[in-house]
Amino acid sequence: MSLHDLQQRLADFAHRRDWEQFHTPKNLVMALAGEAGELVELFQWLTAAQSSELMSDPYRAEQVRDEMADVFSYLLRLADVLDVDLEAALRAKIARNEQRYPEELARGRAEKHNQLLERKHQSE
Amino acid sequence: MSLHDLQQRLADFAHRRDWEQFHTPKNLVMALAGEAGELVELFQWLTAAQSSELMSDPYRAEQVRDEMADVFSYLLRLADVLDVDLEAALRAKIARNEQRYPEELARGRAEKHNQLLERKHQSE
Amino acid sequence: MSLHDLQQRLADFAHRRDWEQFHTPKNLVMALAGEAGELVELFQWLTAAQSSELMSDPYRAEQVRDEMADVFSYLLRLADVLDVDLEAALRAKIARNEQRYPEELARGRAEKHNQLLERKHQSE
Amino acid sequence: MSLHDLQQRLADFAHRRDWEQFHTPKNLVMALAGEAGELVELFQWLTAAQSSELMSDPYRAEQVRDEMADVFSYLLRLADVLDVDLEAALRAKIARNEQRYPEELARGRAEKHNQLLERKHQSE
Numbered sequence: 287m288s289l290h291d292l293q294q295r296l297a298d299f300a301h302r303r304d305w306e307q308f309h310t311p312k313n314l315v316m317a318l319a320g321e322a323g324e325l326v327e328l329f330q331w332l333t334a335a336q337s338s339e340l341m342s343d344p345y346r347a348e349q350v351r352d353e354m355a356d357v358f359s360y361l362l363r364l365a366d367v368l369d370v371d372l373e374a375a376l377r378a379k380i381a382r383n384e385q386r387y388p389e390e391l392a393r394g395r396a397e398k399h400n401q402l403l404e405r406k407h408q409s410e
Numbered sequence: 411m412s413l414h415d416l417q418q419r420l421a422d423f424a425h426r427r428d429w430e431q432f433h434t435p436k437n438l439v440m441a442l443a444g445e446a447g448e449l450v451e452l453f454q455w456l457t458a459a460q461s462s463e464l465m466s467d468p469y470r471a472e473q474v475r476d477e478m479a480d481v482f483s484y485l486l487r488l489a490d491v492l493d494v495d496l497e498a499a500l501r502a503k504i505a506r507n508e509q510r511y512p513e514e515l516a517r518g519r520a521e522k523h524n525q526l527l528e529r530k531h532q533s534e
Numbered sequence: 535m536s537l538h539d540l541q542q543r544l545a546d547f548a549h550r551r552d553w554e555q556f557h558t559p560k561n562l563v564m565a566l567a568g569e570a571g572e573l574v575e576l577f578q579w580l581t582a583a584q585s586s587e588l589m590s591d592p593y594r595a596e597q598v599r600d601e602m603a604d605v606f607s608y609l610l611r612l613a614d615v616l617d618v619d620l621e622a623a624l625r626a627k628i629a630r631n632e633q634r635y636p637e638e639l640a641r642g643r644a645e646k647h648n649q650l651l652e653r654k655h656q657s658e
Numbered sequence: 659m660s661l662h663d664l665q666q667r668l669a670d671f672a673h674r675r676d677w678e679q680f681h682t683p684k685n686l687v688m689a690l691a692g693e694a695g696e697l698v699e700l701f702q703w704l705t706a707a708q709s710s711e712l713m714s715d716p717y718r719a720e721q722v723r724d725e726m727a728d729v730f731s732y733l734l735r736l737a738d739v740l741d742v743d744l745e746a747a748l749r750a751k752i753a754r755n756e757q758r759y760p761e762e763l764a765r766g767r768a769e770k771h772n773q774l775l776e777r778k779h780q781s782e
Contacts, residue, residue: 287497287501289413292497292500295504296504299504299507299508302513303511303513303516303517303518303519304517304518305516305518305520307518308520310458310461310462311453311461311462311464312453312456312457312458312461313458315449315450315452315453315461316450316453318446318449318481319443319446319447319449319450322442322443322446322481323443325439325442325443326439326440326443328439329435329436329439329440332436333436334434334436334437337434337435337436337439338434338435338491340435340492341492341493341494350492350494351494351499351502352499352503354485354488354489354494354496354499355496355499355500355502355503356503357442357446357481357485358485358496358499358500359500359503359504361478361481361482361485362500364478365478367462368464368465368474369465370465370474370475370478372478372479372482373411373416375475375476375478375479375482376416376479376482376483376486377411378475378479379476379479379480379483380419380420380423380483383423384423387427389426389427392427392429393427393428394427394428394429394431395427396429396432
């Protein structure tokens, strides 16, 4: 299924329940943030190593998949009501980040592009 | 492009910058929550009506697409490192919600499934 | 009780359960974000008017107080482990915002200070 | 200054700018979540150890204090408009958690109270 098909299924689901009245962009953004918060809660007390092993616990794995599906569904609903082409937006983002984070400059560094640039200017 | 192809592009982007060390599940979940927070900030002072009109302002529309792309990219990276099939997870979610939110019961109501059930039992 | 006293009670609570190992700044920030997400969920489908009436429902009011207490407790724990004086930080913030948001310029406008400044410069 | 005094200063600040119209409970909850997201971003790529050292960098320390002040200010504003006594809510929470997390059961365990209880019942 394409992103568009998934959006259509979610739109149908909402329509058949008369939920469009609740699905304003503002409300959907809140719902997305709420689900992101639930995902955070699954990871908050774990070490980095434990977070990488979480999926070997079937119960936890199901919770993670479930919350990720919730985040995904509200992101798709939001894209639908705002008429945003998510794939195009992501591809544009990647293209911009290719410029902002040149490989040699960004390698092994978790810094924002403006910080990277600052360092580059200082070393020149 | 499929979700898998998008995930692959993001994995390549990270790999070429030696960023896998930062992309633990725990850290990616935080990054996703941070981007969801930035999306919230674009909508926080708007009325519901204003939130529906936001995309008619080209500058704001670009910000929205940009933050949505950020959320999407971290969700895809997380799915990749956790080996979660996002589309399958979403389809399973929709199937479960078809059960949890029967149309006649859920129509026009923004309530959690357990609240809906409670009401149903009370009226029986 | 002062903020310091509240922080001390929370520190004691954690210490007696040997929870300091979990209360790294990074983990506490995640816990705070998770609780903020739960608070968001209580408001996400409400209109602005409904959100102002929420506390007249005793069940909902209790949920709101509960989630606000959770956010507050993690904010206080974080301030404790990072040795941040929350009241001083807030007073410094207010002082800075008095500069950034001059009354005549900011009146009735939900804009960031840099946008306000831009408008001011354009009108000069 | 008491929490009440801080709330009053923030209320005055908003009033003098005619910002009460924006400060609905729903909007303030979003603002709080947005600021929590900014706080998360400061910590997302750090190891637990790095997160404990962050305050030794004066620039980063200032950012952390700044974002914590933002979270605090929106939490106080929300408490004001909802007429929630934050200190009372926190004390009630601590009292409840004393019951939910008995020291001997919770020691060294980052688990929710319902999970702790489940384990207790299984071992009986």
